[in-house]
Amino acid sequence: MSGHPGSKPARTVVTVAIDAGGTSMKGGVLENGILLPEPYLEQPSRSEADAESIVAHFASLIIRLAGAYMKGSGTPEHDVTFRIGTAFPGPFDYERGISRIRGLGKYEQLYGLPVGELLKKELRRRAGLPGSDPWMRMLAAADIAFGNDAVLFGMGAAKRFPAERLLCLTLGTGLGSVFMDRGRAVSGLDGVPESGMLYAETFEGEPVDGQFGRRGVLALADALHARRQGDDVIDLAAAAARGESAALRVWHDYGERLGRMLRPYAAAFRPDRLILGGQIAKSLPIFGASLTHALLPVRLPVLYEDDLLRQVFYGADMLFD
Known part of the structure; x- marks a missing residue:
């Protein structure tokens, strides 16, 4: 006792x-x-x-x-x-x-x-x-x-890296994001948007949210004539895993565009690592090389968090800290 x-x-x-x-x-x-x-x-x-x-x-x-x-x-x-x-x-x-x-x-x-x-x-x-x-x-x-679910994901991920700066993205229906500095969400500093999030930022004249979530992947596949009727993101990922060249091109271009979009924010914020979660992030082994190359001269480890919900739940608990 x-x-x-x-x-x-x-x-x-x-x-x-x-x-x-x-x-x-x-x-x-x-x-x-x-x-x-x-x-x-x-x-x-x-x-x-x-x-x-x-x-x-x-x-x-x-x-x-x-x-x-x-x-x-x-x-x-x-x-x-x-x-x-x-x-x-x-x-x-x-x-x-x-x-x-x-x-x-x-x-x-x-x-x-x-x-x-x-x-x-x-x-x-x-x-x-x-x-x-x-x-x-x-x-x-x-x-x-x-x-916010992306912020809670970042808070949960920060439990593993409490002394680091992190750029965390959830890639699913849309693009969720949070910039973390030693366990705290950052906004309006060091190149981070005032909202603390990227979804409303623009890339090549269009909002980010629509370009890097599900709609963005499908639009990219359509532009490259790489999508069969009825195909969704999961089908494009499976096709790329089978080595189909058209699908591989979609994911290469997705990673390259994501890297170019993130580069100025990463250069200003200088995170220790980039952490990705969500359904689209499961394809990181396919688009990771083009992503890291497009981020240059910024160099940082890119990690896939396979249990997004677990991190969100930990973030929900941390709301009371």
């Missing part, structure tokens, strides 16, 4: 971490800063629904995760402090928990609403229902924090 005589044992800090994507919501649990292998849950996001339905659906996932943790851990409810950390797509006022998403085909009905307050209200309502578990009251009292 540790501690001073008569002192109370430390409470267990439990973070329910949520990645609220446009298609699905995924959730995990961290206990005292350590991501547990279970529970892990996933459900459709229903992001096209009305605000009340979205919030109720969101609350259900949180309750299921917390309930699975309480059942499996055996920790008494009075010894638990719950926190809820959420990766939410932008635009979003992360400090105030207010959605600014409009015109993107997801979470439209949350525009201008205080999502954090609505979620807390729903958790309190359910905690007050007859027959609710005692730990529900603790969950309803949880602090709630929001962060």
Whole structure:
């Protein structure tokens, strides 16, 4: 037994971490800063629904995760402090928990609403229902924090490299980005955009976001006449892995363009390494050589993080640091 005589044992800090994507919501649990292998849950996001339905659906996932943790851990409810950390797509006022998403085909009905307050209200309502578990009251009292998914990915990745500068990208539907300096996100300094992100920057006259996510890969393939009808990014990656020259050209050009886009930011920010995550980043072995060559004279290690969600969950936990 540790501690001073008569002192109370430390409470267990439990973070329910949520990645609220446009298609699905995924959730995990961290206990005292350590991501547990279970529970892990996933459900459709229903992001096209009305605000009340979205919030109720969101609350259900949180309750299921917390309930699975309480059942499996055996920790008494009075010894638990719950926190809820959420990766939410932008635009979003992360400090105030207010959605600014409009015109993107997801979470439209949350525009201008205080999502954090609505979620807390729903958790309190359910905690007050007859027959609710005692730990529900603790969950309803949880602090709630929001962060951009790419920023949380960078925060999680920075746990491995706490003394370094990192440029982190998520390459999937679009391009997510964050510049990290010793565990802190940077904006408006050392060549970093005021927003701290690259998605709204332009490259060759067009927004970056549309050029280096899924749409950009497919547009590049179409321009090079390298895509068969119905092919998606995963098909182009498979074709390149088989050695098909047309697909290899797509990925070579993708890496070269990505490197040229990043070069001025990397030259000014001088990161110690570039870390990539997301579906498109799985093809780094194919486009990595053209990427690193296009970055010259900037030289830096390029790493692929194969468990993006794990880093996002760790970032969600770090929102409370």
